[in-house]
Amino acid sequence: MDLGLRLTVAASLSLAPLLPLGARLAYLQILRHDSLSTRASGEFSRVAQEAAPRADLLDRHGKVLARSIPSWSCFVDKAMVKDPAAFGAKLAPLLKMPAGDIARKTRAAYRFAWLKTRMSQEEHQKLVEARVEGLGLVPTQERVYPNGDLARGVLGLVGAEGRGLAGLELSQDKRLSGRARRLEVIRDGQGRSIYKNVADAGDMPEPLHLTLDRTAQYLAEEALREGGEKGQFKEGIVAIQDPNNGEILAMAAWPPNPLRNPLVQDAFEPGSTFKVVTALAAVDDRVVLPDELFSGEGGKWQVVPGVTITDHEPEGDMNLAQIMERSSNIGIAKVADRVGAARFYRLARAFGFGAKTGAPLPGESSGELKPMSDLTKVGLAASSYGYGLAVSPLQMLGAYSALANGGILWEPKLIADGKPPVKVRRVASERAVLEISAMLEGVVDRGTAGSARIPGYRAAGKTGTARKIDPLTRKYSTSAYTASFAGFLPASAPRWTILVILHEPRGAYYGGLVAAPIFSRLGSRLLTLSGLPPDRPAAPSLTARR
Amino acid sequence: MDALMGFDPRRVVKFAGLGALLLFLCWQHVQATRIGYRVEVTRRTARALRSRVADLRLKVDETISPAALAARANTKLGMIPATPDSLRSLSGGESSAVGLLPRLWARLPIALPLRS
Numbered sequence: 337m338d339l340g341l342r343l344t345v346a347a348s349l350s351l352a353p354l355l356p357l358g359a360r361l362a363y364l365q366i367l368r369h370d371s372l373s374t375r376a377s378g379e380f381s382r383v384a385q386e387a388a389p390r391a392d393l394l395d396r397h398g399k400v401l402a403r404s405i406p407s408w409s410c411f412v413d414k415a416m417v418k419d420p421a422a423f424g425a426k427l428a429p430l431l432k433m434p435a436g437d438i439a440r441k442t443r444a445a446y447r448f449a450w451l452k453t454r455m456s457q458e459e460h461q462k463l464v465e466a467r468v469e470g471l472g473l474v475p476t477q478e479r480v481y482p483n484g485d486l487a488r489g490v491l492g493l494v495g496a497e498g499r500g501l502a503g504l505e506l507s508q509d510k511r512l513s514g515r516a517r518r519l520e521v522i523r524d525g526q527g528r529s530i531y532k533n534v535a536d537a538g539d540m541p542e543p544l545h546l547t548l549d550r551t552a553q554y555l556a557e558e559a560l561r562e563g564g565e566k567g568q569f570k571e572g573i574v575a576i577q578d579p580n581n582g583e584i585l586a587m588a589a590w591p592p593n594p595l596r597n598p599l600v601q602d603a604f605e606p607g608s609t610f611k612v613v614t615a616l617a618a619v620d621d622r623v624v625l626p627d628e629l630f631s632g633e634g635g636k637w638q639v640v641p642g643v644t645i646t647d648h649e650p651e652g653d654m655n656l657a658q659i660m661e662r663s664s665n666i667g668i669a670k671v672a673d674r675v676g677a678a679r680f681y682r683l684a685r686a687f688g689f690g691a692k693t694g695a696p697l698p699g700e701s702s703g704e705l706k707p708m709s710d711l712t713k714v715g716l717a718a719s720s721y722g723y724g725l726a727v728s729p730l731q732m733l734g735a736y737s738a739l740a741n742g743g744i745l746w747e748p749k750l751i752a753d754g755k756p757p758v759k760v761r762r763v764a765s766e767r768a769v770l771e772i773s774a775m776l777e778g779v780v781d782r783g784t785a786g787s788a789r790i791p792g793y794r795a796a797g798k799t800g801t802a803r804k805i806d807p808l809t810r811k812y813s814t815s816a817y818t819a820s821f822a823g824f825l826p827a828s829a830p831r832w833t834i835l836v837i838l839h840e841p842r843g844a845y846y847g848g849l850v851a852a853p854i855f856s857r858l859g860s861r862l863l864t865l866s867g868l869p870p871d872r873p874a875a876p877s878l879t880a881r882r
Numbered sequence: 883m884d885a886l887m888g889f890d891p892r893r894v895v896k897f898a899g900l901g902a903l904l905l906f907l908c909w910q911h912v913q914a915t916r917i918g919y920r921v922e923v924t925r926r927t928a929r930a931l932r933s934r935v936a937d938l939r940l941k942v943d944e945t946i947s948p949a950a951l952a953a954r955a956n957t958k959l960g961m962i963p964a965t966p967d968s969l970r971s972l973s974g975g976e977s978s979a980v981g982l983l984p985r986l987w988a989r990l991p992i993a994l995p996l997r998s
Contacts, residue, residue: 405933482947530919
């Protein structure tokens with residue numbers, strides 16, 4: 337037989353058993369390649385996530401208000417724990433938790449349970465070195481507020497899963513949240529990771545700049561804290577706005593609560609601070625002359641049979657400026673009667689009362705303005721001095737800012753996004769607004785708000801005192817009041833509009849006695865820090881004493 | 883048969899090239915794995931360092947928070963908040979001279995005779 341043929345036969349015979357093997361190989365490598373490849377990679381490769389930090393919240397000067405820092409959370413996989421008691425005892429010193437708590441959490445888990453969140457890098461390192469079976473570690477991001485409770489009502493809160501629960505953290509959640517970076521890694525036989533590639537580069541959001549001024553916010557909170565800690569009132573609110581563009585500089589509330597922002601979410605009966613609306617309508621329409629006198633009726637006036645309005649002091653004849661200075665309910669009700677319900681209602685709406693301001697915060701209240709059909713003679717009289725309606729503090733702040741800047745209502749701006757401020761509308765003629773501003777200066781200089789004065793500076797504003805409704809009787813309480821003061825300074829060129837509201841003050845309850853001093857103290861601090869020169873010449877007597 | 887058993891230099895070069903390529907691929911794989919380990923270790927180190935930096939920045943922020951500064955100013959330095967009338971602006975009293983030489987001249991204690 338030919339040598340070549342013999343070799344071919346021998347080779348064929350020896351290779352024949354390999355044919356099924358080759359066929360099997362081809363089947364696995366070609367036909368089942370995809371499914372087997374996926375199964376194999378699942379055995380040794382995984383996707384590691386690096387939790388994306390939430391964007392920092394910064395004040396108008398770039399100072400940090402909220403920040404995310406890397407941290408670790410650990411969990412138990414119950415299926416891998418044989419003895420929960422021993423597991424707890426081993427972990428207790430590392431987690432600084434009672435062993436019993438760890439064992440209880442482990443037993444109570446169906447399969448998975450968090451043991452501890454917000455752990456530091458050192459704690460994580462100790463746990464890694466301890467190599468405890470059944471314990472898993474996950475990198476997370478912790479939200480921290482370096483200034484403590486400062487502006488927490490505005491900033492809000494972030495939950496354990498890193499989602500915003502309240503305040504700006506909630507309303508801006510999408511903008512603040514980043515996208516986690518995903519890395520593909522493979523594991524070797526000892527369980528060590530080997531970097532493979534970046535599956536998703538993720539997204540790190542840019543910091544969010546707010547219009548808040550950290551220092552102004554601190555001063556506002558400090559102004560409230562002193563009285564709040566002494567129990568001088570039940571709840572307090574202080575807000576500061578730049579009247580020239582609507583930027584909110586501070587929003588403070590006592591007691592501090594990250595889940596609630598009463599400046600935006602609450603509405604209150606404003607009382608006499610609302611008299612400016614009536615007065616402005618009268619001056620704008622020229623239905624009241626500057627020196628026209630209205631009778632104070634000796635402090636009691638029957639609007640209609642059975643309905644009597646009273647003043648806190650018996651008054652005689654007063655012009656409009658004196659009505660504002662003495663905060664006469666009777667005087668302003670008579671002015672409102674002259675103005676008429678339609679004009680009063682239109683101006684109140686123009687100021688933004690009864691509608692949401694558009695502030696980027698959750699749960700904003702629109703307040704409550706009676707429909708024009710309810711503004712009967714009595715209804716109009718009550719509304720003229722701020723009863724029978726509800727406004728949010730933010731609306732009131734915006735209204736006084738409009739008075740401070742010559743009549744422009746700005747949309748409140750809380751996020752410094754580089755966009756120009758939004759002008760809502762002109763509420764009244766500049767002439768009328770300037771006249772009212774002068775009257776408000778008179779309120780501070782000669783009227784009910786004497787304690788709002790700041791030496792060397794011109795300030796303008798209006799006090800307010802309103803009875804609160806007793807929730808049990810649904811009638812006006814005889815012991816619970818809301819004291820307020822809204823004003824701006826320096827009156828020559830206003831830089832700050834300040835609103836102070838104190839709910840249920842103890843002892844003295846007039847706005848001029850309890851809220852106006854807070855305005856003065858806060859305004860004084862703001863003026864000192866800004867270094868603005870005085871806009872009122874020193875009184876001769878004061879100069880002589882010095 | 884002679885051709886099968888004979889020495890063909892071209893074939894040897896081809897096998898050597900193939901072998902070198904295989905060696906290179908093996909070396910590359912080993913290097914990639916080694917670098918993969920190092921990347922993973924470096925990534926962990928970077929995370930630990932980022933965590934440390936974040937902790938330190940947090941401490942700085944906490945230290946310079948207005949409440950902390952006010953407390954230190956008050957308790958350690960005995961400072962109290964100033965009022966606007968306790969400030970004196972020096973800018974109003976300065977010479978109106980503009981420029982370096984005129985300002986220096988204005989500071990010299992030389993009284994020029996007044997023209998009257």
